[in-house]
Amino acid sequence: MAELSKEELIQQKLDKLKADYYAHLPDEIDQLIALTKKLKNEESSREKFHELHVRLHKITGSAGTFGSNNLSAHARKLERKVKNWLQDPLSEITRDEIKLFITTIKQLKKDLNNELNHVNKHKFSLVPSNTGPAPSKTYNIWIVDDDTFLVDELSYQIESFGYKTRKFNKLSALKLALKSNEPDLILLDVIFENDEKSTDLISLMPELNSSRSPIIFMSSTDEFDTRIKAAQIGAQGFFIKPLDVPSLINRVVQLFERKRAPAKRVLIVDDDKRLAEHYRLVFESANIEAEILENPTEIINKVNQFRPELILMDLYMPDYFGPDLAGVVRQYENWASLPIVFLSSETDLDKQIDAMQYGADDFLTKPISDSQLLSAVRSRINRARQLEALISRDSLTGLLKHSSIKDAVENEISRAQRNQSSVSVAMLDIDSFKQVNDTYGHATGDVVICAIAMLLRQRLRQYDIIGRYGGEEFVIILPECSLQQTLQILDDVRQRFSTVKFRHQDSEFCCTISIGFAMNTDFPGRNGSELLIQADNALYYAKRTGRNQTINAHQLTEMSESYE
Known part of the structure; x- marks a missing residue:
């Protein structure tokens, strides 16, 4: 069978x-x-x-x-x-x-x-799952613009980030290509030589309308009507020329990262065990992780352990009132912004409004179709992720900001101590970056910074954590990583970055990076801040002794002890 x-x-x-x-x-x-x-x-x-x-x-x-x-x-x-x-x-x-x-x-x-x-005559039908592409996938980007120089320049810069590109100078060529293939993303100019707006022509292009490829528009003018039409088509971005290439690349990265983002997590709080299990299975069919809370008194412990991105909560339960539980969650600063959605058969609008005053974000009415429930949950979590990114992530690179990456280091060190596992913390710095800015300008310097951020995203594991510590300095957290694995991962990034070619006008140049790292197993009992200091000392040594190398902080300790 x-x-x-x-x-x-x-x-x-x-x-x-x-x-x-x-x-x-x-x-x-x-x-x-x-x-x-x-x-x-x-x-x-x-x-x-x-x-x-x-x-x-x-x-x-x-x-x-x-x-x-x-x-x-x-x-x-x-x-x-x-x-x-x-x-x-x-x-x-x-x-x-x-x-x-x-x-x-x-x-x-x-x-x-x-x-x-x-x-009994009607069977449940599962919503098709959307697992997204594998992390190792090479993304294909089509660039559509009648400005040949701009297309060539965009293609060069985009390919330096590890993507494949295909260039089009006419909409008719794009239309023909879409009949047999679909890219992962389309960069599309709004106005061509004949002054026709591509947003108007799209209504005549069923291939593009029916395409699953996200579209980012480029335009030399910022007209509201054009933006409206772009929104109607479902555009994922709208950039004004002259293009801010780092920002454009950052938006591209964000779109692709959504496809390979970790599974969404939902905590179900409902005393109806069969119904809760039904919801859990529906979420599982859509690749959403879901767990059921049977004992409401354990809600904070469960939230801390499972770290859900949304709580789906019934309004009426035998021993506890849903809004009261929501109020308890809101008492904890870490979970003050956690989305909470009530799911109840209560149809009284006044009671729904009263319930939401306790800190809920939405109210869904039972019975609800599986597809409607999934759509509501996905939409709410996606929006929460976007807001979290705005708060905690650097606008240029999309990586965690200084304070957020420091918090992440502390959390991972604490987790490793509880689990008795290893974690490596690395600090990375672009060599002679001031010279890059002085020679080629800050705009080119931003491209270099985005390039290392993009390379880190591509080469690190999905559960590794990356942050921009400041300027041209980055922090990398490698959970459950041995010494050999740490050296292999960091040296791979270092060597690959040294081969990336950057272009400014008629000249090309390359950059290198220096890396220092420290492992919690070499410095037992040290907290996150102390481990960062060790990694920073190793980074300083790497730059002082020749740059473009990876140094283990434990080596410095052994050298110091040997010298004494």
Whole structure:
């Protein structure tokens, strides 16, 4: 028998979960009937009314998710009635009303049999996963502009960052090429010689409209109408000539990094275990990591451990109110900006607004389709990542800023100490960089800085951490890296950078880098700041003794001890 694919395995789990849900639903309705029979028009029944509301609330949300919208709608009507009872004085509830309510729930059970026949005819369909390209992929960029000199210059600079380019001087040539191939990105000029705007012509180019290739527009004028049309086409960037090449390259890098970004992480807080497991499987099918929190009192420990990028939280749970849990999360500075989305069958707009005042970012109503849930979660996490990048990343290189990379060093050293693992911290500096700026200008210097940033992104492992420490100096964190691996990775970067050719007008030149690094295993008990000092000392020694070399801080310690 052929081995099942990941999607088929998840599909099996979803189908089993669905069958299990409907197998237990008749018992759940029986419990509703038993609970309702215990109701009395007394204050002592308030707790039972609250339990009844929670149980109906769960059915309202879960039944639709598992394929029965009719059952969900029936449960919602009952839930609203119970909610009204809870809001009004219990003395006004008559015994006849309770009997009628019991009869309605019994009818709900009869309706369930009819619903099962309908639901079983419909299978869940998974949303196709988007794993993105492998990190080792060579990206292809097409440059479309009738300015031959600009196309050649852009092609040269882009290829120096490790990309492949293809040049087009006419839209007709681009249209023909798109019929048989798609690039990873298109750089497209807005106005050609004949003064026709490419944004107008795109409506006549179904190949480009249907292409999955992101588009970045270039223009010599900054007109609002042109930007609107670019936005309608889905442009991922709009740059004004003369082009700021480092900024353009940075945007290109950001677009490609999104494709190879680590999996999104979602924490599900819902007391309905089957429904929570359904959501988890749906996220897994879309390559989103998801974990379920069963004990709300452990929410902060779970958040610190799992570090989710979004919390998906039910509003009503037996022991805790969702907004109260959200308020607890917001008490911790580290998680003050963590996106929290309520997912509930509550349809009262005023109650939704009240709930969001506790610090939630969105409110989704159960039942919700799998595709709608995925779209909402992806959009929210993507936006959070963009905002985080603006706050913590350097605008020129897109790498972590000084303070952020220092924090990252401290975090990784602490993690390594807990796990008893190794971590290497390296400091890197571009040799004779002042001479580059003085000779070729600061704009060219920015290109050199972007080039080393791009090379680091390409050559380091996906879980390594890179930051711009200041000016032409960078910090690299290599978790779980042995001495041999550290030397191999850093020397690979150093040697490759020395072969990159930069061009200024009619002249070409190359640059080199010096690197100093320190390993936590060589300096036990040292914190992040102390390890950075050791790496900086090694970097200073590398530059003082000839540049373009990699020095281990432990070597300096051994040399010092030998000298003594």
